[in-house]
Amino acid sequence: MPISEPRTRNAFQETMLGLTFSPLQESDLFSRACVEQYRTADLSRHAYRFAQVFEPDVLREVALLDGIGYDRLAELRHRPSEATARLGELADGAADLSVVAAVNVAAALISVSRFGPAARILDRTAPRATTPRDSFEVGMLRFVVANRRDDGPAVSRAFHTMRRAVESGTLPADRTLDACAQAVVWYMKRRDLPTADFLWYVAAGRELARHPRDLGAGSLSAWYRALAMVPAARGRTRLTRRYMEFTREAAAHSLAGRPRAYEAHFLKTYHESTLKEHMYVTRDPDRAEEAGLDLIALDPAWSPSYGELADAYAHFGRLAEAAALYEKAAATGPPYYGHHLLRAARARERLGDDVRALEHYGRLADLVPGDESVLRQGLAVARRGDDPAADRFRSLLDRLRTPAGEAT
Incomplete structure (x- = not known):
């Protein structure tokens, strides 16, 4: 089996489809935190928390890989599990819920990128907020x-x-x-x-952070990670690192106090931001690599962990290592399967490995046959190697050029 092909539906796909995943499979921090929050949510209290929220294209990719119509998934008409059946019933009856409960139902929908139903609930609930x-x-x-x-x-x-x-x-x-x-x-x-x-907001946050004992360590970690972006944008390496150290300390304290997947996310986002810090602020390839390896060690079932380090390798000119990690990310599956596969294809092409590049472009064409850019890139590689796959890419491009309803 090619390295770029996801072997099975992973925990992330199952979570986005059904708000649950098999306990027998390796799971990532997002999926564990998302499912745990939904299972333990108290709809009578404002307490619903997100580990991460994904853009609509991520859900669209899950729909494509699973062969489900995107609208059915996005509107929660597809309810393959007890969890989504319950969520769907709550969403359908949200007008009869209290404000707090309706807000929590909207939050649960947002946690799995069902933005349309969530927005409608919020629109109906906002006038009732007292x-x-x-x-x-x-x-x-x-x-x-x-x-x-x-x-x-x-x-x-x-x-x-x-x-x-x-x-x-x-x-x-x-x-x-x-x-x-x-x-x-x-x-x-x-x-x-x-x-x-x-x-x-900056002034308010600074004032609150002066009294850390009044704050949860997770919120404090997120605050300092955000604040570090201000000196980072100005190239102020020492102040950026100082804020990032506060971020790390608070994240570690949060995880020590409550060792769950949700709290582990604060440490994960620290590693992600540290990697970017050393790519773009300090421009230190060794420390960027260290942060990327720490990220993978913390969340090895998460495809973006490999993609993040691959980005750093590509940034610092280590193209072969980047290509291999993009392929590992793609093999791990969503989120961002198509993005990782495209980056792998381009890296292989730059390395002169047209055979592997063409394999990746072919899989992308299977996933999104209407992407003209991918088809053109695949066609160029196939032509260069006189590969018969050129006929397929050319045929798919011809279909895109044919007006709807016109005979081919």
Whole structure:
């Protein structure tokens, strides 16, 4: 079996499809945290937590690999497990739930990228929110949905809603700091909120962090990881590392106090950010590699762990090692199977290994036969080696050029 082919449906696919996975298979931190949170959620309390939230294209890839219509999956019409059947029933009856329960149901939907149903629940629930905490939690979830849908104006509105709730002075410090961390991250990445709001959240977060005993270690870790982006953008290596050390210490404290998959995610995101720090701020290949290896050791069933280190190898010119790790990431399966396979194909092509590159382009064409860029790249490689696969790529390209309804 080629190294780039996922061998079976992995825990991530099962989690995204059914909010459960087989206990017999190797599982990643995201899947464990996501399933555990859903199983133990108390719908009467504002306490639903995400390890990570994925963009719609990740769910689309799961649908493609499993042969399920994307709309059926995205709208939760496909309910293959007891967990998704229960979630679907809760979502269908969300109008009859309390505000807190409806918000938690929306959060559960968001945790597996069902953004459409979640957004509709939030729209119906927002007018019923009567407390600052209710308004804050609705605003936070609206931010997550808008962020994953690349809706900048809606992101800005959500942060404004959260700020008003924070200014009431009634919110738990941890939740305020969570909002501050998100504000810093998405301002630094995409300027998704006004500068005045960004500065307000930075000031609020700094003030809260002055009293760490009042905060959960996980929230504190996320805050310092976000804050490190500010000096990193200016190339200030020492201050970046100082904040990252605070991040690591708080993450380790959180995991020691409660050794679950959710808490392990704080250490995982530390390793991910450290890898980027040494790629783009310190430009230290050895320390970047160390962070990548730590990431893989912490979450070996997670395909992006291999992809992250592969990116570092490619960045520092270690192309053969990058290609091998992209292939390992693809073989591990989703998320980002297609992305890792494409990066592997391009790396093999640059290495002059057209045989392996063509194999990868062929699998990509199987997955997304309507991707013109992939077909053109595959055709170019096939032509260069006079490979008969050129006929297939050419035929698929011809179909794309043929107007709908016109005979071929």
